């Protein structure tokens with residue numbers, strides 16, 4: 313079952329508007345032009361689509377908030393920053409089916425009453441940027457963008473904006489500050505961007521994959537979509553499978569698939585013996601063999617003690633050291649912390665120092681307690697999701713692999729000889 317990659321996987325399909333039109337592209341926009349905003353929102357709400365960028369917020373509700381907001385102008389922003397390590401799904405859409413995204417953004421603008429849109433694209437995405445630039449020109453030439461779209465009263469333009477490589481700029485409010493030309497640092501929420509967004513005006517900000525579902529939802533109806541996959545969080549999901557599997561890649565699968573099926577059926581099994589899985593990238597808690605039968609929808613992964621996030625499924629085999637993995641996650645968050653709020657700025661640094669110490673053979677048992685406390689403090693007091701999730705992988709590593717930490721601290725030994733243990737062994 314393919315919704316998002318339906319065109320891309322067809323032989324001979326290219327990113328051109330010609331290919332897109334041949335597959336029925338822009339027909340959903342034509343349909344939307346004859347619908348009221350209320351009816352469009354009704355269909356999206358019926359679909360039960362939730363955001364695919366990580367927070368899983370209901371998309372129909374988000375659009376409704378922005379539509380009902382009194383202030384003008386309104387904006388549509390696409391989050392194409394794709395910064396979570398292990399995530400590489402949006403790129404597939406941007407590079408191969410750019411008009412799918414453009415059509416969805418145009419429908420969104422029509423629905424909420426926006427005249428201007430932005431695509432905030434990851435700076436390293438050179439090819440997708442070029443493809444999108446060409447697609448916007450094609451859409452303009454064919455009157456899908458610009459003034460009086462398809463002879464209607466509705467006008468809309470889309471601008472491209474390149475990020476500069478900061479993970480935090482994928483967080484929606486930091487993205488908006490960066491888009492406004494400021495330093496990319498998160499804002500306090502609430503107010504949420506639907507009410508106070510770009511230039512403090514009502515803004516719908518959605519992930520690329522979220523948008524990519526919209527044309528099909530409008531074409532086939534919300535009820536159709538709501539019956540696909542898991543009833544708790546319907547549709548398909550682009551799962552980015554990486555790490556120690558035989559066939560890594562991006563797989564579009566219905567959300568009632570299990571983690572085990574993704575790894576075994578699509579990834580063709582683990583290289584070596586499975587140790588752990590990060591189901592939603594480095595921001596998520598580790599799962600182990602015990603949770604392999606979890607359904608890969610948003611609520612089920614949460615109930616299993618982790619989070620699906622953007623769907624970055626990273627498989628880790630038993631040749632890796634969990635303490636080293638925790639240290640590397642901590643280094644990432646320390647490096648990427650924007651520094652605006654104290655708990656995240658100072659906390660991520662301290663966490664990295666502690667874990668570097670443990671991997672060098674100078675850890676103490678009290679360090680584990682301290683890491684637990686830091687996890688609570690960062691979760692409760694950090695300004696945005698970066699700090700709040702910074703210790704998920706670390707804390708779950710301690711909880712699920714206590715013996716590995718104990719061996720490093722007590723015996724000064726790394727079971728797989730990855731950690732340097734320099735302080736003790738010279």
Ligand SMILES: Cc1cc2nc3c(=O)[nH]c(=O)nc-3n(C[C@H](O)[C@H](O)[C@H](O)COP(=O)(O)O)c2cc1C
Nearest residue numbers: 363364365391394395482483484518519522697698
């Ligand atoms: C540190 C951090 C990084 C994020 N990076 C991304 C990203 O690269 N792409 C994305 O779509 N959402 C990212 N998000 C989630 C966004 O803040 C936001 O929830 C999402 O773009 C909203 O779109 P959606 O409702 O369609 O998911 C990130 C969140 C955090 C806290």
